[in-house]
Amino acid sequence: MAQYALVMLLAGIGIPVLAAMNAALGRTIGSPAAAATVLFVVAFVACLIVAMVTGPHQWARLATAPRHLFIAGLLVGFYVLSITYIAPHFGLGNAVFFVLLGQLISAAAIDHFGLFGAQVSPLGLTRAGGIGLMAVGVWLTQQV
Known part of the structure; x- marks a missing residue:
């Protein structure tokens, strides 16, 4: 792994x-x-x-x-x-920030519903909080 x-x-x-x-x-x-x-x-x-x-x-x-x-x-x-x-x-940082935010959202949906044959990984409160924390962290990196 x-x-x-x-x-x-x-x-x-x-x-x-x-x-x-x-x-x-x-x-x-x-x-x-x-x-x-x-x-x-x-x-x-x-x-x-x-x-x-x-x-x-x-x-x-x-x-x-x-x-x-x-x-x-x-x-x-x-x-x-x-x-x-x-x-x-x-700006590259801003562009990548929104790409990462989109990836977090779509990855959570794909995993939650097992779309396209993906392994199902339900979006519980802990996982949603972690994704939210990641999104906030990425946003913080772009604040000047």
Whole structure:
């Protein structure tokens, strides 16, 4: 379990770095949409390499996947485009704060109801209080 926590911590560290770098690329080239496209091309190539190395035969099962699960691609596109456009105007910290707040809310709902096959983890008073405390902590980091 510790290795999962470490990987997710690194992924969390990467999100604001990704946002800052892609926003800077968007400013440099004058097009946040083009910067997002470059990000996705690089990500696509990296993911394709990993997929081909770790299990190329699994592509055949893609045809049987429920179509609504492909909406995840639209969600990641929305995230990258929105953070690339908004961070330079709103501030990276503010943008990431609202992303984190949204993640806390949606993660609690997904876990509570077991959406998309997630393990059910009911939202009790203690858990809700912890999420609220996390939200307040993230908000406090943005107060200047």
